[in-house]
Amino acid sequence: MKEAISDIVWELGNQKDIISTDPDDLHAHGYSSWSTVNPDELPVAVAYPRNTEQVATIVRVCHRHRVPVVAYSGGTSLEGNFSAPYGGVSIDFAFMNNILQVNKADMDVVVQPSVGWQDLNTELAKQGTGLFFPVDPGPTAKIGGMIGTNCSGTNAVRYGTMKDWVINLTVVLSDGQVIKTRRRPRKSSAGYNLNSLFVGSEGTLGIVTEATLKLAVVPEETSVAVVNFPSIRHAASAAASVMQAAIPVQCLEIMDEVQMKVVNLSGFTAPRVWVEKPTLFFKFAGTKASVQEHIKLVEKITAANKGGNFEFAKDEKEQKLLWSARKESLWSMLALxxxxxxxxxxxxxxxxxxxxxxxxxxxxxxxxxxxxxxxxxxxxxxxxxxxxxxxxxxxxxxxxxxxxxxxxxxxxxxMEGTCTGEHGVGWGKKESLLWEVGSETVGVMAAIKKSLDPHWILNPGKIMDVPWERKDSHHDG
Amino acid sequence: MKEAISDIVWELGNQKDIISTDPDDLHAHGYSSWSTVNPDELPVAVAYPRNTEQVATIVRVCHRHRVPVVAYSGGTSLEGNFSAPYGGVSIDFAFMNNILQVNKADMDVVVQPSVGWQDLNTELAKQGTGLFFPVDPGPTAKIGGMIGTNCSGTNAVRYGTMKDWVINLTVVLSDGQVIKTRRRPRKSSAGYNLNSLFVGSEGTLGIVTEATLKLAVVPEETSVAVVNFPSIRHAASAAASVMQAAIPVQCLEIMDEVQMKVVNLSGFTAPRVWVEKPTLFFKFAGTKASVQEHIKLVEKITAANKGGNFEFAKDEKEQKLLWSARKESLWSMLALxxxxxxxxxxxxxxxxxxxxxxxxxxxxxxxxxxxxxxxxxxxxxxxxxxxxxxxxxxxxxxxxxxxxxxxxxxxxxxMEGTCTGEHGVGWGKKESLLWEVGSETVGVMAAIKKSLDPHWILNPGKIMDVPWERKDSHHDG
CATH class of the missing domain: 3.30.70.2740 (Alpha-Beta Plaits)
Incomplete structure (x- = not known):
């Protein structure tokens, strides 16, 4: 692995700050305090490329030396998705954090992996585009990792998940070759859907260095409200009725009484104190008239399910606070x-x-x-x-x-569900994925993995076991 | 190939009506009068399986004999997608046309490949579910082929394309192994997105024998209107403004003056005669109040782009006629x-x-x-x-x-677009796909193809050339 590092430095012309072997840096890129699992190993180096060509060079060298490559952007994943159980080089996109194009008329944007979705939205607002990127996972998540895990968030009920917003990807393959999945059409049936294959593959099939993303139009009006219920079942039943009535709420979230307590304890929305009962959070968005109409329809449904009165955020500031109380709930819990x-x-x-x-x-x-x-x-x-x-x-x-x-x-x-709705499999849920889809279907994934990464250097050990460990493991079953 | 056929008959216990070698049948499964291209070859047999196990047997036998297998359902594709340039067995799903489950509370449905989307919607209405399947390609298209081409239609602007509505697929792989891509969650980040890989792969990676599809709620109110414009540019500009204002129309279609003439000639909406100018078709859907609001907003936008007055369908019957005039436009043209x-x-x-x-x-x-x-x-x-x-x-x-x-x-x-928005590549647009994404990206598709179908028996010659013809062809470039 040392040889690979000196080759990378040599091939990139000995530029400064491209490679770090600082122990703190290695730890930060191989360990996460909010991840459910952390393997014992760490990466042996962290690379900081400035462009796609440098990423291709790094991957080409690692390919030559059969050294693992793990992509890193926001570092907020929860299942050890960016950990380095087999060492290797972590590619941190910290310096590839630019918005490259804003195509207002086409309602799309071209970005590098380390653009944060919140920063992207701030910039789109600043430029007065009237557009936003609606996929909203953890606040500090970045586009690269969001693509890796096919993330989603509170807006998914209206706007779908990450895969629904990708128009094309620039991808460095395992041997350093660079491809682009598509040009820039919003809709296509031309060949295999490589966008949706790379999205959610957690950097195991290729390293994404650029993405063109669709944007949505900022709604004219937004309103946020909470309603509490005597039980989780009442809340769930109300939520089901809202969905079945096809009321296009922007968000429909549930928090139990404990999580409501966490919100109160966090002081995020002080001096407001929320009732500590199972609670639904609604975000309404649309034209002024439609928001009013949706609120009325939802109020009727929640009342029929023993919901307490709607409590509305009283202004835009409180809307933001209330929603951030929801968005920051994991962090609030961590803070406690x-x-x-x-x-x-x-x-x-x-x-x-x-x-x-x-x-x-x-x-x-x-x-x-x-x-x-x-x-x-x-x-x-x-x-x-x-x-x-x-x-x-x-x-x-x-x-x-x-x-x-x-x-x-x-x-x-x-119950015919899935082991992960939005966090991904990573290092932590490989066994669960096997339970879920069976070894034959994981076998299909492994065949695809092998076809694009025959030496198994791209984020090895994630989603599925590496082949040399699979022989004597549960995969036999 | 003859041996394969007798093996299939033998392995399926010599059941009646499983295999046909009738020349008319072979022609109907290898040639299409509305396809842009038709290779000279025809399939050597048509198989009519009754269930997934029989499909698996057919594919296993064909795999053993290295005989091509081509899936067939509605037969409405336009790029020679189901043709048989290398002969082989056409699998016609005619007898696998059942709706297996309607899960109203979960808003999903389990179907076999030969269920037509219109028949599915008729049945969902008959059962009073209040739900419908919103992907609306050509009227006689069936689910199997719709999955194959990642089709869409007029509803796509609001509801997306086929890939957005698939929850799981049962797939027979090239060696006859049967897998299921997922269980039944509406959202998942568990492993590679095999749904979106098989959707749009035109039967080249596996044969889909069952699909679980999401359903949408039937809108309370629907309204259909047409507006004509002095030029295509005015119409396109109006359409752009409607999109950028995020007015959630259900459909937004354009027809040029020639196509409007075809509608008049077809007599579909007689005695109504439409102005033969570039025309936008709108379908509005939602609550009564929101439909009224959206109409007003759209009227303002079209007027600002020199649109003529809205002409509304006067009742539900005329709505249907008008929309079918649009949906049947290709057929109207064929009829002329x-x-x-x-x-x-x-x-x-x-x-x-x-x-x-x-x-x-x-x-x-x-x-x-x-x-x-x-x-x-x-x-x-x-x-x-x-x-x-x-x-x-x-x-x-x-x-x-x-x-x-x-x-x-x-x-x-x-212009950074795609060679096909919804018809697929098939036999007719392979060269266009190469122009569009380049040989490196087609190479990634070929690597995936090879990993799942090493003997290239699944719908060979579609999307990309077969390897033995690629050597001395344009693929070298």
Missing amino acids: RKEGEDVWSTDVAVPFSRLADIIEVSKKEMDELGLFASILGHIGDGNFHESIMYNKENEAERAKVEACVKNMVRLAIE | RKEGEDVWSTDVAVPFSRLADIIEVSKKEMDELGLFASILGHIGDGNFHESIMYNKENEAERAKVEACVKNMVRLAIE
Whole structure:
């Protein structure tokens, strides 16, 4: 691996700040405090390329030396997606953070991997485009990682997930060859859909260095409201009715009583104190008239499901605070940790009709742990998150939490759901993916992986086991 | 190939009506009168399986004998997508036309490949589900082929394309192995997105035998209107403004003056006679109030672009007639053919801002042919269709039309568009795909193809050339 590093430095003309082997840097690129899992290994170097050609050079050298390459942008993933279990070079796109084109008339934008989605939206507003990028995962997520995990967020119920917003990708393949998946049409049936293959492949099939993304029009009017319910089941039932009535809410989120307490404790929306009951968060968006109409329709539905009165954010500022209380909920929970505590955060998704069932069972099992644990989720997509605070150093406690989480994943799969709605498989959920789709379907994924990365250098050990470890593992089953 | 056929008959227990070698049947499954191209070969047999297991058996036998397998459902594709240039067995799903599950609460449905999208919607209405399947290509298209080409239609501007509605697929792989891509979550980030890989792969990576599809809620109110404009450019400009104002129309279609004449000639909406000028068709859908609001907003925009007054369909019956006039436009044109005439119908898509440019140039070039030729399209997606009536037997005329069409495709690609927005590549647009994405990107597709179908038996010669013909062809460039 050392040879590969000196080759990279040599081939890039010994430019400054391209390669770091600083121990803190290696740790920051191989370990994440909010990830559920962290392998013991770290990358041996972090590369900081400035353009696609440099990325291609780095990958070409690593290919020659059979050294792993792992892409890194925001570093906010939760399943060890950017960890380096087989060492190798972490490519940090920190310096590839430019918005390259804003095509207002075509409603699209060309960006580099380290553009943050919030920064992108700030810039689009500043330029007065009237457009925004609607995929909204964790606040500090960046486009590269968002593509890697096919992320989504609270807007997904209206706007879909990352794969729905990609027009084309520039990709460095495992041997350093650079391809572009498409030109710039908003719609195409020309050949295999490589966009959707690379999106969600967690950097295991190629390294994305540029993306053209669709944009949406900023709605004329937005309104945010919360309604509390006597039980999760009442809340879930109200949410189902809103979906089945096809009321085009922008967001439809659920937070349990524990998570509402976290919001109050965080002080984000002080002096406002929220009722600590299962709660639905609604975001309404559209023309002024349609927002009013949707609110009326939703109020009728929630009232029929024993929902309390709507509490509206009183102005734009409170709207933002309230929504950020929702968006920052994981961070709020992390902020409440005491010395030595960690948060295990995971997500699953089930068919809509099973959501109340799985949340009820999961809450009961979490309560039996006797730990601080909460549930929140994108209920309009059947997707929810479980966060459990625990002591990582306490082996028994860790085992108990892991068993509880795996149980929830199994339950989701039994209910015809998925082991992850938006976080991805990474290093942490490979076994769950096998439970979910079976070894034959993972075998198809492995065949595709092998065809594009025969030496298995691109983010090895993620989504599926590396072939040399698979022989004597569960994959035989 | 004969051995393969007798093996299939033997392995399926000599059941009746499983295999046909009737010459008319072979012709119907290898030749299409509305396809732009037809290779000389025909399939040597047509298989009529009743279930996934039988499909698996057929494919396994063909795999053993290295015999091509081509999937067939509605047979409405336009680029020779189901033709059999290397002979082999055509699998006709005629007897696999059942709706297997309607999951109303989950808003999804499980279907076999030969369910027609119109029949599906009739059944969903009959069961009073309040749901519908919104992807609307040619009226007689069936789910299997719709998956194959990643089709779309007039609803795509609001509801997206086929790939956006697939929850899972049951797929028979090239060796007869059966996999399921996912369970039944509406959203997932678990592993590679095999749904979107198989959707649009035209049966070259696997044979889809079952699909779970999302459904949408039937809007409370629908309204259909047409507005004519002094020029295509005025119409395109109005359409752009509607999109940029984010008015959520259900459909936004353009038809040129020739196509409006075809509607009048077809008599579909008689006694109503439409003005024969470039025309926008709008479908509005939503709550009663929002439909009224959207109509007002759109009226203002069209008026500002010199649009004539809105002409509304006067009742539901006329709405249906008017919309079917649009949907049946290709068929209307085919119906106008005189003895010996054919219609060359093709589609491209470009970034929104280039649509007026390409339509203007293409119309001028079509007019210079001196043939009956029209343009219509899904203008909200930057996607349009060109239909030219010509005499196939007249070699000079055919060459002239082909050159004109290829020129339009080249122009679309130069404008950063795609050679096909919704019809697929098939046998007819392989060269265009190479122009569009380049041989490196087609090379990635070929690597994936090879990993899943090493003997190249699944619909060979579609999307990309077969490897044994590629050596001495344009692929070298």
